[in-house]
Amino acid sequence: AQSVTQLDSHVxxxxxxxxxxxxxxxxxxxxxxxxxxxxxxxxxxxxxxxxSAATLVKGINGFEAEFKKSETSFHLTKPSAHMSDxxxxxxxxxxxxxxxxxxxxxxxxxxxxx
Amino acid sequence: xxxxxxxxxxxxxxxxxxARLRCSPMKGHSHVYWYRQLPEEGLKFMVYLQKENIIDxxxxxxxxxxxxxxxxxxxxxxxxxxxRGDSAAYFCASSPQPRDNQPQHFGDGTRxxxx
Numbered sequence: 314a315q316s317v318t319q320l321d322s323h324v325x326x327x328x329x330x331x332x333x334x335x336x337x338x339x340x341x342x343x344x345x346x347x348x349x350x351x352x353x354x355x356x357x358x359x360x361x362x363x364x365s366a367a368t369l370v371k372g373i374n375g376f377e378a379e380f381k382k383s384e385t386s387f388h389l390t391k392p393s394a395h396m397s398d399x400x401x402x403x404x405x406x407x408x409x410x411x412x413x414x415x416x417x418x419x420x421x422x423x424x425x426x427x
Numbered sequence: 428x429x430x431x432x433x434x435x436x437x438x439x440x441x442x443x444x445x446a447r448l449r450c451s452p453m454k455g456h457s458h459v460y461w462y463r464q465l466p467e468e469g470l471k472f473m474v475y476l477q478k479e480n481i482i483d484x485x486x487x488x489x490x491x492x493x494x495x496x497x498x499x500x501x502x503x504x505x506x507x508x509x510x511r512g513d514s515a516a517y518f519c520a521s522s523p524q525p526r527d528n529q530p531q532h533f534g535d536g537t538r539x540x541x542x
Contacts, residue, residue, distance in 0.1 A: 317469075347530055356431070356518060356533040357470075403469055413460065413522075414483065415531065417469030 315340050317406045319418035327426050332391040334421045336404030339385065346387045347405040348378055351420075357403065363387060374398070399425045429454050431521050431534035432501075439540045440509050448504040448537045452521030459502045460531060461494060464516040476502060506539075514541045 320335040338344060345364050349357040361372025368380040378389045387404060404418040432451040440446050452459050457478055462470035473486040476496035484494065491509075496502040506513055516538050520531035 322467075349533070354436075354535070354538070356433075356535040357520075359530045359532070362530055413458070413475050413531075414472045414486075415460075415462075415470070417462075417471070419467070419469045 315406055315416045317404050317416050317418040319402075319404050319421050321421050322419065323422045323424065325424040325426060326394045328396055329393050332389070332394045332398065332423065334389040334402050334404075334423065336387045336389065336418060337385050338387060338404070338406050340406060345407040346378075346380065347407070347415075348372065348376070348387075348389050349403045349405055351401045351403065353400075360389070360402075394423075394425045396425050396427065399423055431456075431519055431532050433517075433519050433534035433537050435537060436535065437538045437540070439542060441542050442510055443508050446506040446509050446513070446539055448506075448517050448519075448539070449501040450504070450519030450521075450534060451501040452519075453532050456521035456523055456532070458522050458524055459496050460520045460522075461502075461504050462518045462520065464518060464536070466515075470518060473504075509539075509541050511541050514539055 316339045318337045347362045348360040350360050351357050360376050361370045363370050363380045371377045376391050378387055380387050401420045401422050403420050406416040431453050434449050459476045461473040464470045474494045475483040479498050491507045493505045516536045518533050518536045520533045522529050522531045
């Protein structure tokens with residue numbers, strides 16, 4: 314069975330400090346993993362994707378994520394938070410048994426304080 | 428705008444009415460996916476369609492919900508005799524063709540409210 318667990322429903326950071334959003338997955342197949350961001354009343358925007366190439370993936374807006382197979386994790390990080398980063402973040406799994414049926418985590422709401 | 432277009436953005440219906448949600452995929456994309464997002468939840472897969480074909484509707488409720496993607500025009504998600512529990516955000520995504528590493532591109536969603 315495929316599943317995604319986002320370990321924190323809410324993360325609050327100060328502007329200029331690092332961001333860490335945690336994600337663990339379970340998959341019977343070699344996974345493809347994505348991080349999407351959702352701003353209020355908007356759709357989902359792709360931040361980055363892991364597709365079995367490099368384990369450290371760089372995305373847009375300074376975000377990156379590291380795929381760790383031994384830990385079944387795909388945590389999202391950013392060295393310095395910006396106010397515009399405040400949004401909901403979803404870790405998403407596409408695990409090959411069905412190459413279109415995405416499995417979403419429940420989301421992590423990121424708050425950035427001035 | 429070459430992105431996935433959904434309309435309306437907001438839709439209010441009374442219990443028992445019908446709701447029709449429309450989705451135009453990105454240019455060049457012939458595969459459409461519908462997802463539902465309940466409050467404080469991630470998105471849940473509902474249905475996958477290609478032009479004139481339903482490929483997988485395993486996430487659709489068995490009653491009152493239907494989807495189509497005609498040869499011409501947008502994909503339509505139709506909910507008949509809506510109930511309060513249908514209140515949610517409905518998102519459409521599209522892709523050129525489904526592959527493990529191919530991201531789906533999402534529209535801004537339709538927020539459905541049932542009075």
